[in-house]
Amino acid sequence: MVDPATIGTAVVAALASLFMAWAIGAGSSGSTPFAPAVGANAISVMRAGLVVGVLGFAGAVLQGQSVTEAVGSELIGGVSISALAATVGLLTAAILVALGVFKGYPIATAFTVTGAVVGVGLAMGGTPAWAKYRQIVTLWVLTPFIGGGIAYVTARLLRADWVPERTLVPALAGLVGAIVANIQFALLGGSGGGGSIAGEIARPIGEGLALRAGATLAIAALVATTVAADASRDEEGAQRRFLLALGGLVAFSAGGSQVGLAIGPLVPLLDTFDSIPVFALLFGGGIGLLAGSWTGAPRMIKALSQDYSSLGPRRSIAALIPSFAIAQVAVAFGIPVSFNEIIVSAIVGSGFAAGGAGVSRKKMLFTVLAWVGSLALSLAVSFGVMTAIGAL
Known part of the structure; x- marks a missing residue:
């Protein structure tokens, strides 16, 4: 039987997690995926917020487990994050992210959550997980x-006269399709875990890399x-639809x-409340991401769409392709990553392909x-607060 005090603390931690999910949805996961598409006038601001919320919810449920478990159990060694520590860490990170949202600066969510979890973990007497830190910092x-x-x-190629756009854009779409074909989805692969579309197609024939x-x-x-056929009918419309599809994949x-940044700190609590599955946390x-996005x-x-760089459709496509690829690498390896860092870097890279036009160096x-x-x-605030609480 779990005592009432533990239940109460866990409820507070869950509410802090929900607040963190809202802050993330309002900030990095809710704003960055469609910012280039909005900058290219392919979709309105309000419609982008609506669509990204739904797609972000789907991604959370279908792909969120690996990063969730990494944040919950791989950032600190020797201790298990308590409900109180999870509350302190989540509130610290959420407040910082929310301040960034209201000030108009994209705070890197992965930075704040990682720092907060490590801070409370160290305050509890945990040891640094140096191997995981090296993975995270490298990415x-x-x-x-x-x-x-x-x-x-990519932006330079799309602007080059010697590369036919009707050939390049379908080729880029094919590359994106190849990445999608190998994404691990929770609903595929049977009871043994996730599976990919390519793996499921090949399964009736046999197993193997070939x-x-x-x-x-x-x-x-x-x-x-498909994209080439669409472009032959309506080149500008096909480019816009490809851009929106990329935004959806990034969302x-x-x-x-x-x-995982929002609910990861709650994972250790599942040992106490063993009747709650990870799916319920996801x-x-x-839901929190969806509410924040909307x-x-x-x-x-x-x-992001107006202050960082004046984007056209070509530069927006160039920004979203690497953003999608890097995001999937992070998910595959269970590494918490900042979407603000990913998308802003890509936006600036595509902006410099046009001579740096519209890129605000001061804002960057x-x-x-x-x-930083x-x-x-x-890290400092969460460590200090948790240490002070432990001294009481």
Whole structure:
């Protein structure tokens, strides 16, 4: 029998998690996926907030488990995060993210949550998980260079006269289709865990990398052919529809990654409340993301789409492709990642492909400082508050 005090603390932790999910939905996962599409006038701000909320919810439920478990159990060693520690960490991170939303600066959610969880864990006497930190920091450091670099090259190709756009855009669509074909979905793969579309297509024939690669190529060719046929009828309309599809994929990926930042600290509590499945946490976190996207995301969508870079359809496509790919890598390896860092880097990379037109260097400097500051501040505040509570 769980005592009432523990239940009460767990309820407070769950409410803090819900607040964190709302802040994330209003900030990174709710604003970044469709910001380039809004900047390219492919969709309105309010409609983008509505659509990204639904897709983020779907991603949270279908792809959120790996990052959720990493945040809950792999950031600190030697101790299990208590309900009180989860509450302190989540409230610290959520307040910082919410302040960023209302101030118009995209605080890196992964930075704040990681710092907060590590802070409360260290205050409880835990040991640093250096191996996981190396994975996380490597991805965080490489993201601006890889994402921005790919966006820059893609945008340059889309602007180049020697590359026919009617050939390049379907080829890019085929590449995206190949990535989608290998995403792990919770509903596929039977009872043994998640599975991919390519794996399910190849399964009736047999197992093996060659069969899966063949299925991947078939899906990529189908997507490329479909986009090419659409472009032959209406080139501008096909480009806009491809852009919206990319935004949807990034929104789905954002839900799969960012929900773990909100509900991950609650995972250790499942040992106490063993009747609650992880799916219930994913569903609740998805609802929080959905609410945040619908109520708070429009402000940040406007900030990203208009303040960072004046984007056209080509540069928006160039920004979203690496954003989607990096997000899926993070989900696959269970690494908490900031969608603000991913998308802003890609937006800037695509902007510099046009000579840096519309890129606000001053805004970018303040954003980077906010990212670094949020990591240090969340770690220090959560550590200090948890230490003070333990001394009472």
